[in-house]
Amino acid sequence: MRRATNGITTRGKSRRDLVKPAAVKVFLGVSAICAAGSQPALAQSYSFSNVVIEGSTRVDATTILGFAGIERGAAISAAELNSAYQRLQNSGLFEKIEVVPQGSTLVIRVQEYPTINVISFEGNKRLKDENLAELLQSQSRRAYSPAQAEADAAAITELYATRGRIAATVKPRIIRRSDNRVDLVFDITEGKVVEIERLSFVGNRSFSDRRLRQVLETKQAGILRTFIASDTFIAERIELDKQLLRDFYMSRGYVDFQVLDASAEVTRERDAFFVTFTVQEGQSYDFGQVGVSSEIEGVDPTEFGDLVTIRRGATYSPGVVENNITRMENLALRKGLNFVRFEPRVTKNAQNQTIDLNFVMVRGERVFVERIDIEGNTTTLDEVVRRQFRTVEGDPFNPREVRQSAERIRALGYFGDARVDAQPGSSPDQVIVNVDVEEQPTGSLSFGLSYGVESGAGFNIGFSESNFLGRGQSVGVNVSTGTDSVNSSISFAEPAFLGRDLRFKFSIFYTETNSENSRYDTRNIGISPSIDFPISENGRLELRYKISEDVISDVEGSEASVPGDPDVSSAILREEADRGALITSSVGYSYNYDTRRTGLNPTGGLLLRFSQDFAGLGGDVQYISTNALALAERKVWNEDVTLRAIFEGGAIHMLDDNPSRVTDRFFGNGKIRGFESNGLGPRDLNVSNEDALGGNYFAVARFEADFPLGLPEEYGFTGGAFLDAGSVWSLDNVNGGVDGTDEVDDGFHLRSSIGLSVFWTTPIGPLRFNFAKALVKEDYDEERFFDLTISTKF
Incomplete structure (x- = not known):
C-alpha cells in the first residue's frame, strides 16, 4: 500500500505482520561519501525533494515527519540527519527505525511498538493484582513502551520497599501475539521483609536507648515480627522520627537539642537494617x-x-x-x-x-481568612475537618490557630497524613487556608479467643468504626463470652452534637453472669444515653441517664426450709432474689480532670474522677451511688521507671426502706490483687455456700512501679511491682443464715497484698501477668496467687 501526501509517500504494513526481533539502525547512505576521518564527508550535505515513510500503521506520516524535523528541499548535513534519527527514537513510538537516503529521496522505515493485549503479574503473594495495577501507566489496548514498562516496574519495586521488602525485584517481559500485539507480564520476586534489627543512638547521656526507642515511630523487630508492621524500614519515617526526638527533648527543656545524623545501613545479606541516630542533647533549661x-x-x-x-x-x-x-x-x-x-x-x-x-x-497584620479549602477527603465530610478550626471564613487570621488546627485534624485518627498551610488570597489582606488530607481505614472487625483466670476461656467478636459514613461518628458492636458469662453491647457516639463540642453517646448493653465463689446467676439489660463536654482546659463533664432491668436467679436453697440443708444460700440472697426483676431508672454525672491529656508535664500527670448516679426517677429502686478515683504518676530515673499511686472508693446509699442488692453493691474485683473474684468482703459463713455478698462501700489504695527487665526491647516484656490495700464492707441487711436469724459480719476489715507483674505487648493487646501474695486477710477470703488479664489504662 502506498500513500502520497505533500511529497510524503507512505508504504504501510498490514497489522497482521508479525513483529520481528527488535533492531535499530540508521543508514546514512554515505559509505562511499563518508569515509572514517574524511573531512569532505563531514561536510557532505543532503537535499531531499521526496520523503517516503514505510511501515507506519497507527502513527500518521505527518507526525513521523514532525518528529524527524526534516523539511523538503532544505539542505541538511549528515549530523542533522543523525539528529533526526535520534528524535524519532526518543519519541518512544517505534521499536525499529531506519533512515536511508536514496538520492533525492529519504526513506524512513519504522516498525511501531506492538499494542498491549493484557497486563498480568506473576510471583506476587503479599500484594494483590488490583493494588499493583493502580500503580501502572502502561495500559491495555495502548502501545507498548519499554521505557514505561521499566518505570512501572520501578513503581512496583518502590511499593514493596515501603512494605519492608527492599530486596524485591520486578522484571517486565513481553509475550508476542498475532496482529502486532503483546502480553505484558511483570515477573515479581518479593523477597523477605527487611527488618530493623537494631535501633541505636549516639550522644545520648540523659536518656537511655530504650527510652528514646519508645519515642520513635520506627520500631525494632521483635519476636512477634510477623504481626508487627512498624519494624520494617521506611525511609520517609526517619524524618518523622527526627522530629519526634526534637519534640521529646524540647518538652524536657533541652532547647539546644539537635539530631546531627540519622543513618540506615543494610546488612550484606540485605535482610536487615541498622538505624543509628546521632544526637547532641545540650543542657536542660x-x-x-x-x-x-x-x-x-x-x-x-x-x-x-x-x-x-x-x-x-x-x-x-x-x-x-x-x-x-x-x-x-x-x-x-x-x-x-x-x-x-x-x-x-x-x-x-x-x-x-x-x-x-x-x-x-x-x-499583628490585619489579615482575614478568605476561605478554607479542603482536599483529599474522599470519605470524610468537609464539616468533620472544618469543625477542627476555631476560626471560620471572615475571621482574623491567626497562624498559631492554624497550626493547632492541623494538630487537631491529625489527632482525629481518620487520616494517614494531614497538611495545613496558608497562601495569599485574592487581596493582600486575605489568606486562603489549604487543608490536604490523606484518608486511611478507620474501621476494624475482630474475632478472637480469650482467656482470663476470672472469666475462663471465651470467644469474642467486635466491630468498630470511628468515622461512620465519613461523619466522624463512632459505632461499636461487641460480644464476648466466658465460661460463665456473656457480655454484649452496641454503642453509637456523635462527637459534635448540635454542631458544638458536645459528645453524645448512646449504648445498649446485656450482661449475664454465673458469679464465681457465689452460687447464683444475674442478668442485666439496659440502655444509657449520655452527653459530655469540656468545662475547663483539662476537665470534662458527662451527664447521663440509664434505665436497666436486673434479675437475680438460681439462688440455691430457695425452696429449703430445714436449716443445715446442703447447698443452701444465704437468706439475704434469697430475699433479694424473691423481689424479682427490678427496673432501675437513674440520672448521673461524671467529672473528669486529666492533665495527662495536655502533656504540660511530660514526666507525670494527674487524673481525677468523680461520679454520682441518682436512682429513683421512676423504676423500682432508689439510691445514690458515688465513685471517686485519684491517680498520680511520674517517670523517674531518666524516665525508665514509672511510679504510680491510685486511690479509689465507692459508696451506695439506699433512699427507701429496701436494702441494696448484689447487683447494686461493690465487690472490689480487680481492685486488690491476690484475691479471687468475689473473694473478699462480707460473706455469710452461716450457710454451706458461704456466699460473697458484696458491700455498700469500698476503698482501695494501689501503689505501682513499672520498669524494664533488661531484656531486648523488641521482645515486648517489661516488669512491675505493686502494693494494694483496701476493703469492702457494710450491708443494709445483715440477717443471714438459712432462716435470717444469724448475723453476718459486715465490718471494715483491711486486706493487703504485694506482688510482681510481667507485661507483654502482643498484637491482641498488652497482657499482664500478676503474681501476688496476700499479706493481710480474713480466714474466709479466697486467695489467688496468679492472675492473667489484658492490661487496661485509666
Missing part, C-alpha cells in the same frame, strides 16, 4: 523570670499576666508556652481585641540554665 508586657497603646497587660500559669523553676517546655499564649489570645478575642498577638521573647541564661520569658503584646 528551666523557666526563669516570666512576665507580660504590651507594645499596644492603651492596653494594660496586667489582666493577661494573671492568666500565666508558668511557675519559676519548672522545666522549660514549648507546649507550656503555647498553652499560655492560647489562653491570653482567647481573652483578647473576648475583649474585642482583634489582631493582637503575644510574641514569646526568650533570654537564655547559660550560666544558671534558665530561660527568661516575656510575652509581648503586639499588633
